[in-house]
Amino acid sequence: MPRKSEKEKILNYLVENTANDILNIIEVDEDGEAVDKILDELDANVEVVLSCRRGVEHEVPKSPVWRNEILNKFDENRFRQMLRVSKEQFNKIFELIKNDPEFNKAHSSKQIPVDLQLAIVLYRLGSCGEGAALKKIATLFGVGDGGTLSIITKRVFSAILRLRDSFLFWPNETERSEIVHATYSEMPFCIGYVDGTEIKLAESPVIDPTSFFSRKHIYSIKAQIVCDYKLKIRHVMVGHVGSWHDARVYRSSSLFLQKEKFFSSQQWLAGDSAYPLSETMITPFRSNARVLDINSRINFNLRHSKFRVRVEHCFGLLKERFCSLKEFRARLIDKESHNLCCDWFVVCCILHNILREDDSTNNEYINLDEDTTYEYTDDNGEESEDVQPNRKGETKRLAIHSLMFE
Template sequence: MPQESQKNKIIASLCENHALALLGVESSDEEDEAIESFLISMSCLLNNRRSVHFGLPKCSSWQRNVLRNLDESRFNQMLRVRPEECERILELIKNDAVFKTSSSASQLPIELQLKIVLYRLGSSGDGQSVRKVASLFGVGDGGTIKNVTQRIFKAILRLKNEFLYWPNERERLEIVSATGKEMPGCVGYIDGSEIKLAEAPVMQHEIYYSRKRQYSVKLQAICDYKLRIRQVTIGFPGSVHDAKIFSNCSLAKHPERFLSTSQWVAGDSAYPLKPYLITPFRQNSVEHRKEERDLFNAYFSKYRVRIENCFGLLKEKFGSLKELKFRMLSTSNKKECNDWIMVCCILHNMLISFDIDNENSNEVLMPQFPLSSENNMRNCLLRYIQNQNI
């Protein structure tokens, strides 16, 4: 009796899916194909004593007839990129070796694979569900989505050095020149952000529980004034303090490789004050007068907030980062989580680079305000701010 009850449920579900499939057909050939598929499935089910899993009913009409004809605004809402941006990303990855396999099984079109991954990256909540994505795009919900995601990730990760890199000496001078009237010598802005996990990690879950009372992994980034990410550190557990993450990054270990004399990055009070890392005055500071400290902090935060804007833009564009539907099971599994975040960062920079006009100039201007080196950088900046407010 229990088996018969379960079979009746499957029959009812099969009939319902068939009815929905018929609603989406647009030609007599598609209708005949849907009916034939339904009859075969029903025949197999009725002639087997035990229930049979038929997989997810597939219908590609949405992505074939609807997605391709969406206007720019609706296309952007679905895939989080404009149609022309999607085309440019496709051009960058289409010749990658990952799409040229010797396997006899043919892959989905690269354009479709890219759209599936963009939809997953841009979706929050249940929108990331494998079954929902498979149903929407008309592909299998077994290993298809996983394989497609891995291929696109590999292709995009190979472009990391092209789109996510630390500026060389000339580019740093250009950045300093462009922002010279704001905070002279500032190359970038640093901060950490939590990527919330929907589930607790299986191993050592307690170290991933952050002060915000959620399981998360940390993303530390340095961005420039155009909100491009120039350096990232990904994967530290949510309980790790920003200062400790910074002490383990390459900039902290070898600042001379990343910054020239009088160049620095701006951070919040969670970071240690260094000659190359300027932070605001803390509440318990006894340096200078309170009015001077308040003036400095207010002016400083007006520009340091760019890294907050960068994180906001990143998570708004790729909604999956608001709560990652990812369960950490092992070390290799953790790498997949880190790759997901890194791919979002690379795409973030790609989209910004598409919008940046060719503004390269042969002339590199030097900062107009002379900055001292070593330990007086913050005091020097304070004097500059005071002069600006006279």
């Protein structure tokens, strides 16, 4: 149900009060003069309300005191709790974006300082629930709660998204060979781990909400990532509706459609049973498999799951640091709001990779487009839509099994 504006609430209140007043006097008001007076008063009040373009608003104090006297004087733990990064990490991100054209346009003199804009966006990315309310954030940072926060967010997002080619990219042939060499004793020729997740929407989308309703009985947008053994995100796809199966999302990605660009020789990705078995996607043996003996299949699946769970750790890092990914609070009403949700996820992935470069952060928060259409759950019983056996994929899985346990 659409939310009522303050103006609608006031009008409803006036009408209800007027109706009650009329009911109270109608029996004793024989000539109707009192009723006419009440209606005239209602008419005058409605005219006043309708003539007001906006309700009464109080400007948020634009004071730098909190930022200069409190935030900058927080100890390391409190600073990290507020902005989800350390002071050193904050400065690193700031240095990367401070000279971006978004902050150096002709009207840039009207902008608030870049470091404050970055702090606001990091706070938004790291907040969920009531803590992510716009009025609370505006009050905390001393900025306007109208369009100001939206403008700041889009501006910082644009600057971070321009870093994508530097921090979120598929490994080239040389780097893939290095990954194979580093992880050969784990799973030979595996270069990454793939899985999907859902970005929960706080409200039902306006357009075609049914398609966004997922098997988890929530409204959501699908996202898929590939990470390497260092938990660095190497590929992102986000934007499909929540009702899409993980296998369908994968089949629509360039990883599936343009395999020759992403894989060399015997290289492959590890995915759970929600994905279709193929030469470049190796999944566990199903319970009804007829190849090998049961102990061999179990041993393979245990080894496969032991290392594929890294992508779940990656999601854990991402969502515990950037808690806003647990529930997206902006309502999807058009293409622009949909793109904002996609950009939100990709920005978090880019920041994740920037922070992963600092070895001191590699164990933090572990609680255990490519195309613009940008859990370890062992797929919770959700099986791949691909029911046709893939002979080449099966042959490759058997070869990998031989290399693992030779």
